[in-house]
Amino acid sequence: MNDHKGLWVFAEQKQGKIKSVTLELLGKGRELADILGVELTAILLGHNIQGLCQELISYGADRVLVADHKSLENYQTDTYTRIISQQVKERKPEIILVGASHIGRDLAPRVARRLDTGLTADCTELGIDEAERLLLQTRPAFGGNIIATIVTPEGRPQMATVRPKIMVSLPKDSTRKGEIVPVPVTEFAEDLRVKILSIVKGDKHGCNLEDAEIIVSGGRGLGKPENFKIIEALAKALGGEVGASRDAVDAGWISHDHQVGQTGKAVRPSLYIACGISGAVQHLAGMKDSETIVAINSNPKAPIFDVADFGIVGDLKVVVPALTQMILEQKENN
Amino acid sequence: MHNIVCIKQVPDTREVRLDPKTGNLIREGVPSIINPEDKNAIEEALRLKDEFGGTVTVITMGPPQAEEALREALAMGADKAVLIGDRAFAGADTGATSYTLGCAINKLGKYDLILCGREAIDGNTAQVGPQLGEILGLPQITYVRKVVIRKNIIEAERALEDGYEVVSTQLPVLLTVVKECNEPRIAAVADIIEAYREKEVIAWSAKDVDGDKARIGLNGSWTRIRKAAAVKPQKGKVQILEGSVGDVTKTLVAEFNKRNLL
Amino acid sequence: MxxxxxxxxxxxxxxxxxxxxxxxxxxxxxxxxxxxxxxxxxxxxxxxxxxxxxxxxxxxxxxxxxxxxxxxxxxxxxxxxxxxxxxxxxxxxxxxxxxxxxxxxxxxxxxxxxxxxxIGSFGFTEADTGSDPKAVTCNAKLVDDGYILNGQKRFTTNGSEPGVLVTFAKTETGVSAFAFDKFQEGYSVSKPWEKMGNRGAETVDVYFNDVKLPSDSLLGQEGKGFGILLRGIAIGKLNMSAISLGLGEASLEEAIKYAKQRIVRGKPIATLPTTQALIANALVLNESSRWMLYRATEMASKGLGDIDYESAVTKLYIAKAIKDSIDYSLQVHGCYGYVRDFKVERMYRDIRLMEVIEGASEVQRVIVASNALK
Structure with missing residues (x-):
């Protein structure tokens, strides 16, 4: 056990672009590695991705293990699992962090089982028990009603997937120096059991509230169905989905698949903006676990303000378009 | 075609309430249900049975009352149900659970598909499916939202954050399905009566499953819960933004930036 | 128990x-x-x-x-x-x-x-008879290979749905029951009655004009139709009570939801003692109805007791109790309970049927009292 040293981050990239969750993990990983007094390594797989190594270093990695090969161009469970597991067996890190993305959640369990070690899913908080050199993996469970801290006392490496948009990345420092270590790649025919036939971008099946990171919801306070356009505009500006209260759905203003709450969908996005929603218990039950909640309502006594982080008492028909405008301006300037 | 569906009975976390005084979870009276995406997995197996014939076996690892989940699956149309239950399994983490399921599946004989829901609503780990795939040495397709089978080739749509990919492999394969995959059928009343009065739920103990004792239950689990607490609602933490519309939107956008939301 | x-x-x-x-x-x-x-x-x-x-x-x-x-x-x-x-x-x-x-x-x-x-239906009532077997005017004339049916039945729910009708007609020895397929030659129906509630199931009058019934259409023995009617509607009264109970529960659920959401002077009306009293009243009626119905149904399922009496006392109680229960739930809604936007309005109309169908409450009282006095 003691021969395992170092903290690794799985560097997820897609079409030559590092996923933001990877940068967030490097930020957190840097902090944890410093506590442990070990190196922070990013393991990067892909094709024609040499250019990304320095970026990973700029965001905090001491070392990048890079496997660059045609067969790694798109994520593929078998190949990625084999290469990462081999590297872990060879180099013996004590901790591996993986983003809880669709890819990370496909990969990490497979790797953990192959290495026969523990894995904690969807962590929202990470820390170190310095006395025992253990990774403290904190995550919500039971529909967000319980928060549990989990450790892997004996299995090595200790593995965790981490929810996106929770950890904060470090500011980019292009002057940082690090080591880049190429990983040899051999192809195995048996790795290619699952073939990717095509990748389709941007097509989503209806509205995908559960997975949305940002949700803008409208309720009875919109007054009429046409006002959902205001909500849609803000959701679009934020890259989020449109939600609704039961009242708005029952009134026939929007379809049921948008409904958030007890009889609708339970969501926990990073940002939830409730517009003209009073906050009946049934609605709160479906969204109160969102990371940041903004309530916009004309009634200062509306119960939605009890669960909100930020409240604006005012006319949503004025406030929401102003907010949309400001976000669009900021996006243009960037 | 023989398809095996792994299901879990879960408390309906959407019905969980907090004690307003203590802030603790009220677990009593929370109904137990088949985990929603596991129901999609059952439906997909039944849909394929409707199309190609064959049999559907449903298995679960859990306490005796998990039999109710299996009875519902039988009522939906599954042919065979196995309840893997033993005190020796208590405290299993996802790794030990997938090991146990793997042992049980190996005893069930030949199969074409293993179907799981993507994740359970009580744990939200999404780990058992892929770990089971690893144990059985199967290729896996996770986040499946559509399945087409021709002879022994499966073509599936795998949901991505920003779209989907179409992938293909030979059977047997392990799938984890998402709720967009289908709309699970509602068990018919006459079939419920039949499932309770005429169908059998096979009970397997640790001995029947015939696994390595060191790899099941708490002993076989690498992870340990160090601390768990109910999340208490934080009332009155709201910060009411005041001033002109310009002021409040500006403050809000600044907060969004601080929290990395844009 | x-x-x-x-x-x-x-x-x-x-x-x-x-x-x-x-x-x-x-x-x-x-x-x-x-x-x-x-x-x-x-x-x-x-x-x-x-x-x-x-x-x-x-x-x-x-x-x-x-x-x-x-x-x-x-x-x-x-x-x-x-x-x-x-x-x-x-x-x-x-x-x-x-x-x-x-x-x-x-x-x-x-x-x-x-x-x-x-789809099954059941025709007993006639325009001028109510549910009095002696006054039945429909007539089934015995012929060589069966019966020829003539006459008409009033308020026959599902009479317009393809399926099977059980109906009652005079034969030589008294009132007899018949079961046969609807819409054979000589069978026709009126346009549906415009009902106050329980809308969905169509209620029509049916006309028999020389409907030829094969001899195996006779249900039970000739002249023993009244017993079939009584036992049939005994089970029917359990189902009518089940409709009532469902309505009572659903209307109370609506009232509770409304009471929690409706804010008056800064507070939900659920916090008002007056609202709470209405809810408690409705709840007591629902609960008592529930156990009465479940008990009678369990007895009928197991073949225990006098089901004709049990179902009469059950329906007599529940029809009134749930009518009052829904009235309380409507009252919680205030004027909103009187408009179609709120479900309780429909329920209030639906429940009213239960005091007049399958023997009006007056008839149930006779059954219940005779049982007590015998």
Whole structure:
């Protein structure tokens, strides 16, 4: 056990672009590695991705293990699992962090089982028990009603997937120096059991509230169905989905698949903006676990303000378009 | 075609309430249900049975009352149900659970598909499916939202954050399905009566499953819960933004930036 | 005594509720407005296999009991009493055949009734008779190979649905019961009555104009129709009470939801003692109705006690109790309870039927009192 040293981050990239969750993990990983007094390594797989190594270093990695090969161009469970597991067996890190993305959640369990070690899913908080050199993996469970801290006392490496948009990345420092270590790649025919036939971008099946990171919801306070356009505009500006209260759905203003709450969908996005929603218990039950909640309502006594982080008492028909405008301006300037 | 569906009975976390005084979870009276995406997995197996014939076996690892989940699956149309239950399994983490399921599946004989829901609503780990795939040495397709089978080739749509990919492999394969995959059928009343009065739920103990004792239950689990607490609602933490519309939107956008939301 | 549902019953309740919430609720207002069960919904109902719950599997039934049938009707009626009524009347016809039919008659009619391909109905009332058997004017004349039926029946629910009718007509020896397929030559129906509530199931008058009935249409013995009527509607009264109970529960749920959401002077009206009193009143009536119905149904399922009496006392109580219960729930809504936007308005109309159908409450009182005084 003691021969395992170092903290690794799985560097997820897609079409030559590092996923933001990877940068967030490097930020957190840097902090944890410093506590442990070990190196922070990013393991990067892909094709024609040499250019990304320095970026990973700029965001905090001491070392990048890079496997660059045609067969790694798109994520593929078998190949990625084999290469990462081999590297872990060879180099013996004590901790591996993986983003809880669709890819990370496909990969990490497979790797953990192959290495026969523990894995904690969807962590929202990470820390170190310095006395025992253990990774403290904190995550919500039971529909967000319980928060549990989990450790892997004996299995090595200790593995965790981490929810996106929770950890904060470090500011980019292009002057940082690090080591880049190429990983040899051999192809195995048996790795290619699952073939990717095509990748389709941007097509989503209806509205995908559960997975949305940002949700803008409208309720009875919109007054009429046409006002959902205001909500849609803000959701679009934020890259989020449109939600609704039961009242708005029952009134026939929007379809049921948008409904958030007890009889609708339970969501926990990073940002939830409730517009003209009073906050009946049934609605709160479906969204109160969102990371940041903004309530916009004309009634200062509306119960939605009890669960909100930020409240604006005012006319949503004025406030929401102003907010949309400001976000669009900021996006243009960037 | 023989398809095996792994299901879990879960408390309906959407019905969980907090004690307003203590802030603790009220677990009593929370109904137990088949985990929603596991129901999609059952439906997909039944849909394929409707199309190609064959049999559907449903298995679960859990306490005796998990039999109710299996009875519902039988009522939906599954042919065979196995309840893997033993005190020796208590405290299993996802790794030990997938090991146990793997042992049980190996005893069930030949199969074409293993179907799981993507994740359970009580744990939200999404780990058992892929770990089971690893144990059985199967290729896996996770986040499946559509399945087409021709002879022994499966073509599936795998949901991505920003779209989907179409992938293909030979059977047997392990799938984890998402709720967009289908709309699970509602068990018919006459079939419920039949499932309770005429169908059998096979009970397997640790001995029947015939696994390595060191790899099941708490002993076989690498992870340990160090601390768990109910999340208490934080009332009155709201910060009411005041001033002109310009002021409040500006403050809000600044907060969004601080929290990395844009 | 055991006051718990079996696991099987719990799952049935849960599945019928899931069905009602997902497939019926979106159509409930339309069912009421158009007084019609959409054909797509009927197809879904067949898939739910609810048309032959208490009958033997050899006739295509589910092999369950009256209890599961009652639970199903209660759950459907929470969302649409019109649909609950449709099912209840189907069972009125089917149960008469199941109880009094010969082996051949059961084999002839029940499989189609159990699958939902044939919808059951039950015609006793006539324009001038109410439910008095002596005044029946429909006439079945014995001929060589059967009977020739003439006359008309009033308020025959599901009379316009293809399927099987159980009806009553005078024969030489008295009133006899007959079961036969609707819409054969000489069978026709009026346009539907415009009802106040329980809209969805169509209620029509049916006309028999020289309808030729084969001899195996006779249900039970000739002249013994009245006994079939009494026993048939005894089970029917359980289903009517199940509709009532469903309405009572659903209306209270609406009232509670409303009371929590409706803010007056900065506070939800649920915090007001006056609102709480209304809710408590409704709850007591619902609870007492529930246990009375479940007890009577359990007895009927097990063949215990005098079911004619038990179902009469049950319906007599529940029809009034739930009418009052819904009245309280409507009162919680204030004027909103009086408008169509709120579900309680429909429920208030639906419940009113229960004090006049299958023997008005006055008739039930006679049954109940005679039993006490004998």
């Amino acid at each position: 055991n006051f718990e549902f079996t696991k099987e019953q719990l799952l049935i309740k849960k599945m019928v509720k899931a069905f009602a919430d997902s497939k019926v609720a979106p159509l409930a207002d339309g069912i009421d407005e158009q007084c019609n069960i959409p054909r797509e919904l009927l197809a879904e109902l067949k898939k739910l296999k609810i048309f032959g719950i208490p009958y033997d599997k050899k006739y295509g039934g589910a092999g369950g009991s009256y209890f599961e049938m009652v639970l199903m009707i209660e759950e459907l009626s929470k969302v649409s009493a019109g649909l609950g009524f449709f099912m209840a009347v189907h069972y009125l016809g089917a149960t008469a055949i199941n109880l009094f039919g010969t082996e051949e008659q059961k084999k002839k009619f029940l499989p189609r009734l159990c699958s939902g391909e044939a």
